[in-house]
Each structure stands twice: as structure tokens, then as C-alpha cells.
Amino acid sequence: MMMTLTGYLKVVRPVNAFVSGLTAALAVLIATGRLDGPVPLLIAVVTLITGAGNVINDYFDYQIDQVNRPNRPIPSGTVSLAGARRYAILLFIVGVLLSFGTTPLCALLAVFNTLLLVLYAARLKAVPLIGNLTVSYLAGSIFIFGGALxxxxxxxxxxxxxxxxxxxxxxxxxxxxxxxxxxxxxxxxxxxxxxxxxxxxxxxxxxxxxxxxxxxxxxxxxxxxxxxxxxxxxxxxxxxxxxxxxxxxxxxxxxxxxxxxxxxxxxxxxxxxxxxxxxxx
The missing domain is CATH 1.20.120 (Four Helix Bundle (Hemerythrin (Met), subunit A))
Known part of the structure; x- marks a missing residue:
């Protein structure tokens, strides 16, 4: 059980996801010079959606990771394919639902980025240049989240x-x-x-x-x-x-x-x- 729980923690890449959330808070600070409003909620939204994106990315990269990164949670067996899919869906849903407690623009962006993260992992990642443009937009959009708040x-x-x-x-x-x-x-x-x-x-x-x-x-x-x-x-x-x-x-x-x-x-x-x-x- 502990091994499985550890796998579910690792597959979201928690440091990467949380740093994304903190970057959104930093964007609020840049926009206003202070941290007012539902900033903790914004951090949670960005962290959850980023984590879900990491999970769904590993889900679709399962066969490649079996060869190149066999120690990752899914190919190593600490997280099953079906479990990863359900986990990603849960994180996406919670992240989007929490976004409705921020601002309408933040919520719209949360929904759009969720759909784009799934599309990127499933299709766009393999398309030359388009995949690069997509992942770069997703990185830049963290600052749009902060501004939208x-x-x-x-x-x-x-x-x-x-x-x-x-x-x-x-x-x-x-x-x-x-x-x-x-x-x-x-x-x-x-x-x-x-x-x-x-x-x-x-x-x-x-x-x-x-x-x-x-x-x-x-x-x-x-x-x-x-x-x-x-x-x-x-x-x-x-x-x-x-x-x-x-x-x-x-x-x-x-x-x-x-x-x-x-x-x-x-x-x-x-x-x-x-x-x-x-x-x-």
C-alpha cells in the first residue's frame, strides 16, 4: 500500500506542480505588488491541474517510458494504467471546480488548459513544432492565471x-x-x-x-x-x-x-x- 501511495505521489511530480502554483502567486504579486484575494485557492488550482497534466502525460507515454524511463511509477507498476487515468481525471475535476472560486477568467482558463493538456499528451506532443508551441503556451499561461485573478x-x-x-x-x-x-x-x-x-x-x-x-x-x-x-x-x-x-x-x-x-x-x-x-x- 505504501509503495502504491508513493507512486501516486511521484507521478504528479509534486515539486514541479507546486512550483507552478507558486509561480501563479508570483504573477499576482507582479500584477498588483501584493498578495490579495484568493491566492491560496489559485495556487491549489494551478498545482492540481499541472499535476493532473503530468499524470496524463505519463499515461500516454507509458510504452515509451517502459524503455526509456522504466523506474517511473506507471511502467514500474506502482501505479496502474487505469489508476493513472482515474487519478488524472480526479485531479482535473477538483482543480477546475476550485477555479470557480477565483474569477470567471481564471475558471475559463482552467477549463481550456485542462482540455489542452489532455490533447497535448494524446496527440499534439508528437506533432513537430505544434507540440513545442503548446507546452510553451502552457508555461506562459501560468502568468495569465495570476493576471486574471x-x-x-x-x-x-x-x-x-x-x-x-x-x-x-x-x-x-x-x-x-x-x-x-x-x-x-x-x-x-x-x-x-x-x-x-x-x-x-x-x-x-x-x-x-x-x-x-x-x-x-x-x-x-x-x-x-x-x-x-x-x-x-x-x-x-x-x-x-x-x-x-x-x-x-x-x-x-x-x-x-x-x-x-x-x-x-x-x-x-x-x-x-x-x-x-x-x-x-
Missing amino acids: SGTTGELITLPIAAITFLGMVARELLKDGEDIEGDRAGGARTLPMLIGVQKTGWVAFLFALAGIGASFLPYLTWGQEYLVLIALPDLLILAGALQGLRSVDSTTLRNSRATLLLKGGMFTALAAFTASALIL
Whole structure:
């Protein structure tokens, strides 16, 4: 019994899910400069729906994980396929029901993201570029959740941040696919680098990263010139990562370039810049 309970805890990836919930709360802080309203409820909604998405993703990846990640709860047998399906449905339902205690826009977003998470796991994940766009939207939408709890003014502040997250995530996801091209090919996956090559994928990622840097200037309208100082380092890291990806001709040079690490660092420092701007500017 304990082994099964441990499996059900692990399959939601609790740290990942809870960090998503805390990020939504951080989005409220960025939007308003304080944590007012049903923020704990929002954390619960985002945590539950993210956790459910992790479960349903592992449910549809069961056969692949049997080979690549046999120690995960479903292929290892600590969580059954039927149990995982029921568990995901339960978490989705509870998350959506709780969202009705927040705001209408949050509730609408909870329903939409729930449907998209299922569609992503079942179909879109295997579609080149579309899968990357979907998972990047889902990451960026956490900031939309926070803005939606804060009303129209809050949404206007968090939408550019969601856009920056989305565009930066697309660039990083594409380069990660470029790094993993051999393993993906062996596993029967279809990714953009497999279709057009690592070098051309680097160009696509570069354009998304540039768009993200462009979007990062939008909060200047709210926070002024001091914000531009804070966002300079994140933008430089994102640009450096994108340029490293652009110079990579194959998966080996791409991995050695540390492009995805630079992009990740840029996105984390951008989040710190947004938070600092909301609190001090």
C-alpha cells in the first residue's frame, strides 16, 4: 500500500506542480505588488491541474517510458494504467471546480488548459513544432492565471510576461529537441530538427528568442527606465543562448554550446527582474 501511495505521489511530480502554483502567486504579486484575494485557492488550482497534466502525460507515454524511463511509477507498476487515468481525471475535476472560486477568467482558463493538456499528451506532443508551441503556451499561461485573478489592469501587466515566457520557452524547447535528436530518432519521435536539421532549427529558435527580447521591452510602459536596467542581463543571456544555438551545426555542438542552459538562465533572471520591478518601481 505504501509503495502504491508513493507512486501516486511521484507521478504528479509534486515539486514541479507546486512550483507552478507558486509561480501563479508570483504573477499576482507582479500584477498588483501584493498578495490579495484568493491566492491560496489559485495556487491549489494551478498545482492540481499541472499535476493532473503530468499524470496524463505519463499515461500516454507509458510504452515509451517502459524503455526509456522504466523506474517511473506507471511502467514500474506502482501505479496502474487505469489508476493513472482515474487519478488524472480526479485531479482535473477538483482543480477546475476550485477555479470557480477565483474569477470567471481564471475558471475559463482552467477549463481550456485542462482540455489542452489532455490533447497535448494524446496527440499534439508528437506533432513537430505544434507540440513545442503548446507546452510553451502552457508555461506562459501560468502568468495569465495570476493576471486574471487581479482584473484587467493586472492582466495587462502579466500578458507581456506570459508572451516573453512563451517565446523564450519555444526557443529553448526547439534547441532541446536539437540536442536530443539521436535519442528521439531511436525512440520513433518526430521533431522539427529531425525534419529540417539542427542548423535550420537554430534559426527558428533564434527568431523566437529575438521576439521574446522584443516583448521584454513592453513592461517599460508600466515600470519606466529603471526596468530597462533590470531586464538588460536577462536579455543578454537569452541573446547569448540564441546565438550559440544559431552557431551549432549538429546535436553534439549544440549540447556543448550550453545554449539551452543560457536560455534557461535568461528566463529565470527575467522572472527576478519582473518581481523586483513590481516591488520597487
